Amino acid sequence: MSPPLFAVAELGCDFTLPGGLPWQRRHITALDAVTLSIAAGEALGVVGESGSGKSTLARIATGLLPPSRGTRSWLGAAMPPGPHPGIQMVFQDAGSALNPRLRIGRQIAEAPLLHGLIAGRPDDFVAGALERVGLAAALANRYPHQLSGGQRARVGIARALALRPQLLVCDEATAALDVVVQAQVLNLLHSLRRELGLALLFISHDLAVVRHVCERVAVMQAGRVVEVAHADTLFCTPAHPYTHALLSAVPTLSSFG
Structure with a gap:
């Protein structure tokens, strides 16, 4: 059996x-003995209440935060500390994640230029990156404050994809968007997964979104993973009492009637 893409x-x-x-x-203790793996092309959802350790896990996975103990591995090999080009992050608030003083095109091209991934003209590379996420190439000359929230979210995805990652870590990437734009961005992520063979570590408080996006789901409570299961199994027959409590807290139409 081949090793997981990331673990x-x-x-x-x-x-x-x-x-x-x-x-x-x-x-x-923000994380305690967390063990997880993601196969190539798989979407793993991570859910749990605020303070359960989800964002800490995301930052350690991407190398933005060093762990106190434990290991990361990539295709079965131990990973050194720090970021890995095969793992990129899409942040919750794209507006604050983008540099307000730099044009969009420069922010997309900066890291690929540093890693030698742009063979031709940077403008052509940026145009292709924007078009891939459904944005006009002309937006490369704008600043973040000149874009809508949905456009900034797409720019955040374009910037993450610019380094040709195999794994995207999405930390509440659609939480700040209204429901219509959120659906558009989720559909975009779904299309990009099929097109590029991307794996996702998808962190969200929205259980309905996680069920729609992910094949497997990990449930976190107080820094520990208390349950990991296929999405349909977890949502229909949760094994852990905390998972059952999370699902029971989701409002339904009958809750209001």
């Missing part, structure tokens, strides 16, 4: 909150 094993992350005196400092 973490016994991952832990601790934080120390500052205090005036040593005994006033608080030590928090």
